[in-house]
Amino acid sequence: MFDGEFLIGAKFDKNASVADFIKQYKGSQADCFDLIVNNKVIPKHFEMRTAIEMNFRERQVEFYVYLEDESTIAVKFGLSKTIKSVKDYLHDVKKVDVDQHRMTLNGKSLNDEATLNDCKVVNGSVLVLEPIQDGTDMTVYDLIKIWKNSDADYYDLVADGKVVGRHKTLLRANIYRKSKLELQERMISFKVNLINYPPIRINFLPSKTILELKEHLSTVEFIPVSDQVLVLDTLVLDDDLSLQDYEIKNESEILLIIRLHGG
Missing domain, CATH: 3.10.20.90 (Phosphatidylinositol 3-kinase Catalytic Subunit; Chain A, domain 1)
Structure with a gap:
């Protein structure tokens, strides 16, 4: 079936709509065409009743x-x-x-x-x-690394107000010269293990300090901050340093030890 070909004697269900008839002949391209009967465009919601001379005209x-x-x-x-x-x-x-x-x-x-x-x-x-700008085959993650070096895992790229997938190319992500770009801190998810208890799943910003993590644990586990000792790979964590300082990332595991008081 070709554009402009006359459909003399075309078979159709008289109760079918014009839209259904076009789809019968044009399939997935049906939206691109109108039906012409006696040189007039027939609205697509009309029913197919009679037709003497018909042809398709592509919509412009x-x-x-x-x-x-x-x-x-x-x-x-x-x-x-x-x-x-x-x-x-x-x-x-x-x-x-x-x-x-x-x-x-x-x-x-x-x-x-x-x-x-x-x-x-x-x-x-x-x-x-x-x-197409030079470097559009670069990924979003590559761009973040240019700005943040080894800390790139802790950030997402926001383009024109939307977070962009890290593994997309700049071209695929629709990033171009006039795009407004900014970095947004990326939440990390890790475990805090307590001996003889199920691990605690924590979602935290990497810029948060160890002290802030302890304060969070005190609200969910009711363990006073002063009784908490957090350890990462045998290293006792300093309250004043951040998760990022210790390179804590997704799926890292921290051991929580509770200080015992008394003789």
Whole structure:
């Protein structure tokens, strides 16, 4: 079935909707097409009753592309066209090296193989063609390490107000020149072991001190802070130092020893 092909004598259920009929012929691309009967577009919620001469016409969408030179170009394409098709068109009319550029919509990168319909491009949408920056194959975690070196495990990257997955590339994470980036301390989860008792699971910020950890344990285990001795790999922990100072990470295990009083 080709765009514009006449469907003379097409078989259909007269009680079916126009939308169902289009889907019968166009499958997953049905949203990209309208049904034309006697040169008129038939609303998709109508029922299929009679048809003498029918053909499909691809729905068009008119949108804008914002270019690197800060100019804007109006573009009109069928909804089944891919982002690559749009980039190829821009290459022809604007001589842009599209292989070194990506397209975004509302700050999100668009896959070259996705259709305009897949990307939810509608009339009036503004797509941005922007250069792919050096280092976009770098992961988010790599970027955090540049800022925090060996302490990178203790931080998440927040881009435009949202925490970004650490193993995504900067390109996949939609991080580009105008992104607002900041670091956010990452909660760590570890165990505190008490002899003859089940381990205690603790979720704590790494900047918290050992004293603050003891104070937390005193509220959940009712053990006075002065009676607590915390040990990591035979090392007694200093109240004034932080979990981060001792490189305590996820799944670390700390031993809690209770001081005994009396003779």
